[in-house]
Each structure stands twice: as C-alpha cells, then as structure tokens.
Amino acid sequence: MRSTPTDQPSRPASGALVPVLAFAGIVVAVMQTLLVPVIKDLPQLLDTEPSNATWVLTSTLLSGAVATPIMGRLGDLYGKRRLLIVSLSVMVVGALVSALTSDLIVMIAGRSLQGFAMGAIPLGIGLMRDMLPREKLGSAMALMSSSIGVGGGLALPLAALIAQHADWHALFYGAAGLGVLSIVLTLLVVPESSMRAEGSFDGLGAFGLSTGLVLFLLPITKGSDWGWTSATTLGLFAASALVLLLWGVFELRTKAPLVDLRTTARPAVLFTNLASIMVGVSFYVVSLVLPQLLQLPKATGYGLGQSMVVAGLLVAPLGLTMMFTAPVYARLSAKYGPKTTLILGMLIIAIGYGAGLGLMSAAWQSLVIAVVLGAGIGLAYSSLPALIVGAVPASETGAANGLNTLMRSIGTSVSSAVIGMVLANTANTVNGVAIPTMHGFRVSFLIATGAVAVGLLMALFLPKPNRAPQLRASSEEEDNLARAEEALRGFRGRVLDAEGTPVPRAKVTLIDRRGRQAGATLSDEDGGYALAVPAQGAYVLAARATGHGPLASSATHAGDESAVALDLSLPGETVSAP
Structure with a gap:
C-alpha cells in the first residue's frame, strides 16, 4: 500500500x-x-x-x-x-x-x-x-x-x-x-x-471483524449463566473461530x-x-x-x-x-x-x-x-x-x-x-x-x-534492533546528521529490514508530487543513503531490495539548506496471495 x-x-x-x-x-x-x-x-x-x-x-x-x-x-x-x-x-x-x-x-x-x-x-x-x-x-x-x-x-x-x-x-x-x-x-x-x-x-472486513469479536465476547460474559459446556456457549465460540478464520483469509486476498x-x-x-x-x-x-x-x-x-x-x-x-x-x-x-x-x-x-x-x-x-x-x-x-x-x-x-x-x-x-x-x-x-x-x-x-x-x-521474543528506527539516533549518527545538514539539501538515512538490520544496495528513488523521478541512489554497506531535492515540497521515497517487499514513504522538505533524516524500513519478502 x-x-x-x-x-x-x-x-x-x-x-x-x-x-x-x-x-x-x-x-x-x-x-x-x-x-x-x-x-x-x-x-x-x-x-x-x-x-x-x-x-x-x-x-x-x-x-x-x-x-x-x-x-x-x-x-x-x-x-x-x-x-x-x-x-x-x-x-x-x-x-x-x-x-x-x-x-x-x-x-x-x-x-x-x-x-x-x-x-x-x-x-x-x-x-x-x-x-x-x-x-x-x-x-x-x-x-x-x-x-x-x-x-x-x-x-x-x-x-x-x-x-x-x-x-x-x-x-x-x-x-x-x-x-x-x-x-x-x-x-x-x-x-x-x-x-x-x-x-x-x-467494509466487509470491518463487518467480519466486528462479528467475530462479538461472537467471542458474548459467551465469555454469559457462559456461567448458560453453562460452559452448553450448546449455546460452545456454538458461539466455534462460530467466532470460523468467522475470524474466514475474515483472515479474506483480508489476505x-x-x-x-x-x-x-x-x-x-x-x-x-x-x-x-x-x-x-x-x-x-x-x-x-x-x-x-x-x-x-x-x-x-x-x-x-x-x-x-x-x-x-x-x-x-x-x-x-x-x-x-x-x-x-x-x-x-x-x-x-x-x-x-x-x-x-x-x-x-x-x-x-x-x-x-x-x-x-x-x-x-x-x-x-x-x-x-x-x-x-x-x-x-x-x-x-x-x-x-x-x-x-x-x-x-x-x-x-x-x-x-x-x-x-x-x-x-x-x-x-x-x-x-x-x-x-x-x-x-x-x-x-x-x-x-x-x-x-x-x-x-x-x-x-x-x-x-x-x-x-x-x-x-x-x-521481540527482535532487538540495532537502533530504534525513526525515533532515536546514536551520538555517532547525530554527528553524521550534523555533517549532512552542512553538505546536503535533501533526505538522508538508512535502509533497514523489518528487524532493524541495515540493507545494502537497496535502490532508493525520489519521486516528486507530480509522479516524476527526481533522483535515485543505492544504499551503502551500512544501509545509508542520501538524495538531494531540487526544490521545496512533498516527495515520495520508494525503496526496494532483493528478498524484501517494496516500500513507499512520504516526506516533506522545507527547501532550506538542511538534510531531513528519514529511515526506510523494508517489509519482509513478499508472498503472493493464494
């Protein structure tokens, strides 16, 4: 999307x-x-x-x-x-x-x-x-x-x-x-x-989710009155599981x-x-x-x-x-x-x-x-x-x-x-x-x-990334960003996978608001990239790499002599829907 x-x-x-x-x-x-x-x-x-x-x-x-x-x-x-x-x-x-x-x-x-x-x-x-x-x-x-x-x-x-x-x-x-x-x-x-x-x-997905949740919570609330092994209680739990399963299949398709x-x-x-x-x-x-x-x-x-x-x-x-x-x-x-x-x-x-x-x-x-x-x-x-x-x-x-x-x-x-x-x-x-x-x-x-x-x-069980993407920067990265602000008017950051690991040789393309390509580059071995912007405005940065799903992320540059820090987190390898 x-x-x-x-x-x-x-x-x-x-x-x-x-x-x-x-x-x-x-x-x-x-x-x-x-x-x-x-x-x-x-x-x-x-x-x-x-x-x-x-x-x-x-x-x-x-x-x-x-x-x-x-x-x-x-x-x-x-x-x-x-x-x-x-x-x-x-x-x-x-x-x-x-x-x-x-x-x-x-x-x-x-x-x-x-x-x-x-x-x-x-x-x-x-x-x-x-x-x-x-x-x-x-x-x-x-x-x-x-x-x-x-x-x-x-x-x-x-x-x-x-x-x-x-x-x-x-x-x-x-x-x-x-x-x-x-x-x-x-x-x-x-x-x-x-x-x-x-x-x-x-809309159909919203209806399916609503129905599945109601069917799940109703027997939890009334199970003691109806009996936990009654046909009504067990039937509603089964119906909830079926509806949510069908909902999941529909959402994937x-x-x-x-x-x-x-x-x-x-x-x-x-x-x-x-x-x-x-x-x-x-x-x-x-x-x-x-x-x-x-x-x-x-x-x-x-x-x-x-x-x-x-x-x-x-x-x-x-x-x-x-x-x-x-x-x-x-x-x-x-x-x-x-x-x-x-x-x-x-x-x-x-x-x-x-x-x-x-x-x-x-x-x-x-x-x-x-x-x-x-x-x-x-x-x-x-x-x-x-x-x-x-x-x-x-x-x-x-x-x-x-x-x-x-x-x-x-x-x-x-x-x-x-x-x-x-x-x-x-x-x-x-x-x-x-x-x-x-x-x-x-x-x-x-x-x-x-x-x-x-x-x-x-x-x-949460994967521990090397850093928290888009939320914090190490002191070394802050120094790099400071130097970038002096050298680049545009966007700069790193391309990362879903677990926060750098992705080298990812293609990063800059697209302006009219859909035209305004620049392109490949990320370095540490996942770093830098792209200059031609003018002030809103842009889309599209990134893709082998073994990963594509990503398109919107960003705005004020047009001043600064580098906007933006990390790009690629999703995992795409799987075709059945």
Whole structure:
C-alpha cells in the first residue's frame, strides 16, 4: 500500500498540538472509566442481573476494539484530523443517549457509541508522526499512549464526586461536555495531515471483524449463566473461530484490507500486539477490583468502608503515575530502546499484582498498589506505539497503531468480561444484592498476574534492533546528521529490514508530487543513503531490495539548506496471495 502526499496543511503545527491530542486521549479514558465508581450499583440502577450489567462496560470496550482499526484505516485514507473529529462526535452522541435513559438495552447502545472514541488514540499518534520532528516524537507518543491511564485516574474521583452528590446520569452529560471541548480544541489547533494512503475502505472486513469479536465476547460474559459446556456457549465460540478464520483469509486476498495481516506477521509487530493484549488485561483488572474493594462496608469482614469519593482518590494515582512515567520512558527508551522499557514495565506490573495479593487489608495499601501498577502500565503503554512505529512505514502508521490499540482493547474487553464473570460467580447474595467476595478479588489479581507473565514472554521474543528506527539516533549518527545538514539539501538515512538490520544496495528513488523521478541512489554497506531535492515540497521515497517487499514513504522538505533524516524500513519478502 503506497501513501501519497496531498496538499500541505493549511497552517503549521503549533506547540499546542501534543497537549490537544493528549487531551483527546484523556477524554477517551474518561469515557471508558466513567461508570467504575458506580459499578457495584449498576444492577440496581438498571434493574437487571449483575452478568447483564457488565455489558454496560463491556459494550464500550468492544465497540472501541472494533472502531480502532476502522478509524485508523479511514484516517489513513481520508485524513486523520477529520476522523478524529468524527470519533469524538460519535462519542458525544452516545453520551447524550446514555444520559437520557435507565433502560439496559438503550444504555448499552449509547455506551457502544461512546466506544468509538477509542479511535482517537491511533489517529492522534498518526498525526504526531506526520507532523513532529523525530527528536520530539518518542516522548509525544508516550504521552498520547499513556493518556488512557491519565484520564482514567483523573476521572475516578471526579466521577465519584458527581455520582455521590448528583444523579448518576450527570456523568454522561459531563463526558459529552468534555467531548465537545476536545472537538473545538482540535478544530482550532490541529492541522490536517498531508499524508494519504491509496486504496479503498474494506467494509466487509470491518463487518467480519466486528462479528467475530462479538461472537467471542458474548459467551465469555454469559457462559456461567448458560453453562460452559452448553450448546449455546460452545456454538458461539466455534462460530467466532470460523468467522475470524474466514475474515483472515479474506483480508489476505483483498487488495486494500482493513488489517494488513502480512505486516502484522512481522515479528516486531506480531509480538508487540500479543504483548499489548496482556497489558490491556492487566490495566483493566485493577480499575475493576480496587474501587469495589474500597467501597464495600467493613461489616463484610474484608471491605475497607471508604466513600465513593475517597475510593476514587485512592485509585487516582494509577493514572497520575502513568502521566509522570511518560518523560521517564522517553529517557529510558532513548538509551536502552522501547523493548527494554516494555519488559521493565511488565516486570513492575507483575510485582504490583503479586504484592497486591497480600495488600488488601487497608486503604493505604490500595494506594501503594495503584502507584506501583501505574508506573508499570505507564512504561508498558508508552513503549507499544514506539515499537509499532519503528516497524512499519509511515503510510501504515494509522492502521498499524489502530491494530495495536485494537489489541489493547481486546485485552480490556476480555478483562471486563472475565473479571465481571468471576466476581459475579463468587459473590454472596445478601438481601437480594450480590456482594463480591475477597476470593473473587484475589482470583482477579491472579488472572492479571498470569496475563502479565504471558505478555512478558511475548516481549522477550521481540527482535532487538540495532537502533530504534525513526525515533532515536546514536551520538555517532547525530554527528553524521550534523555533517549532512552542512553538505546536503535533501533526505538522508538508512535502509533497514523489518528487524532493524541495515540493507545494502537497496535502490532508493525520489519521486516528486507530480509522479516524476527526481533522483535515485543505492544504499551503502551500512544501509545509508542520501538524495538531494531540487526544490521545496512533498516527495515520495520508494525503496526496494532483493528478498524484501517494496516500500513507499512520504516526506516533506522545507527547501532550506538542511538534510531531513528519514529511515526506510523494508517489509519482509513478499508472498503472493493464494
């Protein structure tokens, strides 16, 4: 899939670009965690069974899981800023629908619309890659990625305060207001990206993915009610496997797939996405368990008897710590690489959950758990987009980060469904009200610990490149770039394979916006190349080498006497579709 530049943005990116895009991510997180303070009361508020009430949370996560690759692909095709505004607008409509109802089905429909805001994360990361210089990109993406945790941490005490002193529907009006504010800020501050991908939208692929995910999560949520060996449960799991298998075959055969499964099969992308699922599971478990444990009355023998607001304040450091780890991540990643920071983050998460199994008897212990887990999740979340961006060409940034956010969303969706099922099945019924038990909380933490262990194993399989492409440069490379700025007006960098190894004698061709060749060269033994530009403007750099798939990457040169650093990461050897 080739990306072509369109007209340049109507105005240059301002210094407020990153804060505004990060605020959009925070709004998404607020929407996700909006109902956590009242989760234990949802069955009574909606007059339904606990297993049905969990769908008010799961539906949002599920629709978000579907929306992320869809919005990422549409953003690559039609403009990332445009689709960011669409995502936020759908969220606002969904929030208003939920604000006006107490009916379970209508509430689930409104919450499903709110889930479309999840597309803001890959779209924001794509806009950053298109517009920011390389030296600022790593920390900016870390902030955008960790904004989910930041928003969640800030939302918990505020949502608890509103729910404790006002009608719980006011939560949705607040979310709608934040969505409108984010739309206005985006319109005022964020220019549209000039990068476009060729092709069309894969509507059938989007439908297949949506159907497969729904068929998978429905029996997870209702399996305990229907029976895990019942024909309905097993039939839905089988149908999910069949639909997703057929979807995968279709995606491999179509020319413009929703998800490029060949790109996904690269080790750097594959193991990052598998680790992302486990990080998503571990992130949502603590958000579901700690607020309930803190709010249960002390008369239960294990509840900590805190008010809704105090519980929210005690869990808030989970997100705040994630915010403070973003600059720490940038420094660690620049020195050791995003693979190392991902492994470090997951080790800290494992320590947090392991220690949490024995730290459930006092409110201050919940605060410690939140801080430790926030640090680990912040490092892990910040590492994921850097690993993805370093493994795919610029033309696939939106779709690739959309797929990665999808993996995280699948993790949180499975976490919501499984933990909801565990807590419902281990609950004690008192006066007709289901009360979660300490056994259920501990089983939930054990599940999170197991997920982190699997994710850590996936992270260890990640290939370790010689450098992090397009995100950081060694001191020697910085010296080379400095000399290049004095000697060359054009583009300079290295041609690398999917694992970060230099590719010698790769042909690199410079194409101007009219499709004419403006220059060509062969990479040297270290993969290095340099091409001069005839004038200011947008260009496409096409690279190809024996044993590798072709690559076309868009870039813009300001026309001044400088060299723009751009590394070209070739995909693996192409395989013809059957």
